[in-house]
Amino acid sequence: MKKLFTILLVLLATPLWAQQKPLQAAIDSARIKIGSQANLTIKATVDTAATVRFPEGRNFGRLEVLESYPVDTVKKGAIYELVKKYGLTQFDSGRYIIPRLPVVINNKMVYTDSLRLEVKDVKVDTVKQQMFDIKPVIAAPSAFGWLWYIVALLALAALGAGIWWYVKKRKAQPKKEKEVFATPIEKATAKLKNLEKKELLQRGAIKDYYSELTDIARIYIEEAIHIPAMESTTSELIDAMRGAVQRRKMRLSQETFEQLERVLRTADMVKFAKSRPMDFEIAEDRDGIEKAIVVIDKSIPQETEDEEALANEILMAQRLKKKRRKRVIIGVSVSAFILLLAGIFFTGRYIRDNVLGRPLKDLLDKEWVTSEYGVPPVKIETPEVLKRFKDEKVLNNLPPNVSSYQKFSYEGFVNNLHIVVVTNTFKEPVQIDPEKAVNGELAAFEKNFKARNIVTKMEEFTSDKGFKGMRASGTMTITIPLTGKEAKVFYNILLFTQPTAAQEVIIFHEEGDTDAEKITERILNSVELAKAVQ
Secondary structure (H helix, E strand, O other), X not given: OHHHHHHHHHHHHHHHHHHOOOEEEEXXXXXEEOOOOEEEEEEEEEEOOOOEEOOOOOEEOOEEEEEEOOOEEEEEOOEEEEEEEEEEEOOOOEEEEEOOOEEEEOOEEEEOOOEEEEEEOOOOOOOOOOOOOXXXXXXOOOOOHHHHHHHHHHHHHHHHHHHHHHHHHHHHOOOOOOOOOOOHHHHHHHHHHHHHHOOOOOOOOHHHHHHHHHHHHXXXXXXXXXXXXXXXXXXXXXXXXXXXXXXXXXXXXXXXXXXHHHHHHHHHHHXXXXXXXXXXXXXXXXXXXXXXXXXXXXXXXXXXXXXXXHHHHHHHHHHHHHHHHHHHHHHHHHHHHHHHHHHHHHHHHHHHHHHHOOHHHHHHHOOOEEEEEOOOOEEEEEOOOOEEOOOHHHHOOOOOOEEEEEEEEEEEOOOOEEEEEEEEEEOOOOOOOHHHHHHHHHHHHHHHHOOEEEEEEEEEEEOOOOOEXXXXXXXXXXXXXXXXXXXXXXXXXXXXXXXXEEEEEEEEEEOOOHHHHHHHHHHHOOOEEOOOOO
């Protein structure tokens, strides 16, 4: 008899457990004050072998998760009740939706029901409660004041030791004596000898070798003949030398000019065209530079102090002229580049807006249509005429209390703009809960567009025409049916209720699209309603 009684209990318990909802969600208070905590409880009823993973995150919708409590387990016969609690809060007043939260039970996603939480301001009675100014900061005596003096002394001692070590180290280092040359030819000759000691050719640094070789020649020419040789190109340098030779009545043969120009151009080829001369050519170029310097130095006439000062003035004037020319070239180049970028930007923008066209801008700028949709009618202004929704399966399976259901829509899958108008009439007066109506639309988003990460805010709405209703707005991530790509959209749901009718206007578009935002505001503010027949 005992075994039979036990079997009967198990058989009776099984259907009772099967009738229970596997997932329940509840909140301890539907209204809290700003900053207060509301406790959300999720209860999962499963068998003892089930695996359950509760949602985690810093935010549930627009509510902040203050604390996630450990899971409590209650065993009831052959089943477990797993209870997970969360502490939620919000620091801005308004009505918020706790979205449907995913719970993984045996690797299957199960969603909780969404809940509403109202956050109210804290009223402050400034009549009964006198307000006072903020008190000034009062310095508190510190028991560790002496410690700071010791730390400051140690820091000063460390700083002094560092300065002493640095000065001592600098004194210990031998100073390099700067080489002083009596004439430019002595300087050039010494640098040519030092160039050979560096053994750049033996290391394969041909480019560095030619760079230093030509710099030696240019520095000598600049100091000896007083022309801006370092800033000049090869052609400019040869032309300047010819002018200086005529002006100062120097005797230089054409062969010297050609020899110097040949070496300079070879160096240009090595530096900029990665050319590599033969070894004997490198030796000839080095000897050519040395001979050219010697010949130039012998041909320079003796100068008086006045002539030398005048030559230096001419050199400085030439350098200044070159700098000014460079600045002008750089300024003109930068200005031209900026104008080019501006031209490309504005031309591309003009082509995009006026030739290729922007779908939403085209909708915004075109002539709009004002129409009435449904019974009782919703009169709105839209860029395109809305098309009637025809689905016999839906229309033939209306709830018992619904006498008519009409839906009109514009579905822009290319530009991610959707406009929907829905009207319902009821056989008997009903009391519509705005939150449940909004949750129904969000559930449709989840079904048709695989919506997730839904954030909702509800508030009262008044159109420019004076019609009042409830407005739910927020963001969500959807999957675009045609492309399968995800997009973050901003949505608006307007709900107008009457005793025997409900009217909705739903718009959603890609987040951040300014043209879509202007279209949405224009549509919402154009809404006009008609009363249902009682």
